[in-house]
Amino acid sequence: MAVRRYRKRYIVFKSESKSEVEKEKVERAVLQSTGKLLGFYGAGRTRLRFLPQFWKKNQGVLSVDHAEVPKIKTALALVTNVGSQKVILYSTKVFGTLKKIKKMYGGKLNGSIT
């Protein structure tokens, strides 16, 4: 049976804090916040993925289902702490393809940008 491919959106987000935060901790905080806001079922529907290869200078990329972007933005806004550090996580732009993000970062198409 044919399964339709879902449409992805890529949310570029930044973190504002006194010092740099670790990407593993940010990933955990975002996933926890999404789970808290939407529950297991809702969080699963968002198809949320943290793309670690795009983490650079307190800036990262999330991959989500196209219809769930507002929910993930709210979940990002609900993050107050990463580890023991106070942070503001905020989305800056939403892209439809990774190609455009790579262009924005100035990296090569097939290579890692970090």
Place this chain on the structure above:
Amino acid sequence: MYYDFWVEEIDLKLMEKLGFQASCYVSEFRDWGSYSDAKKENDLAGVVIKAGNMKEFRTKIREFRNADFIVLDSRSEKTTEMAVKLNAVDAVTFHARYPTIKKMAEKGIAQIINFNDLLNAGDKAVENNLKLMQRSVKLARKYGAPLMVVSGAKEKMECRAASDLIGFGELLGLTAKQAKDALTVHQEALIKRTKLKDEGKWVRPGVELEDDTSGSFSGGLV
């Protein structure tokens, strides 16, 4: 251009980073003197009036009726209803129901959706607050009452980006355009009113003085 109309600690650089054009310093002041000091430092200053009953509300509103932006933060439905009836406030935090929200639409009083109610609430309170917010959004859309989505930040690190507050509005049931309007339309009207007040042209709601360009009196009975 987006505006955050409830921030208790303003960092202009951070607000600019988060995508806001302007923000309004809002606090619960004790007297008019402390309000005036805050007004000198900020372009816009607002007052939160916390009142449990009508008597308390009347005494507080008498002092702050000339403030730029007046918010009623009351848990009493009756007090909110009376404040709306008297047209004494610009916005209310109480999640009003049918007759009140219709009056709010008629008088242009905004329903505030405070993101901080979600951020600093316990697990059970989050669910309840989300429910009330969704109901308010539904009723405001139905009766055409103005909505204001605010961050309600008590400190710098509680400020949230404009795009995230728009996303929050969409999560509550607004369309993308309505969510953007919740961060601009009513706020711009309040900024315009403040400018007119500062120039001495504002009299009361609906009555403004205009410059006489012709140089002769054209009104009166003939």
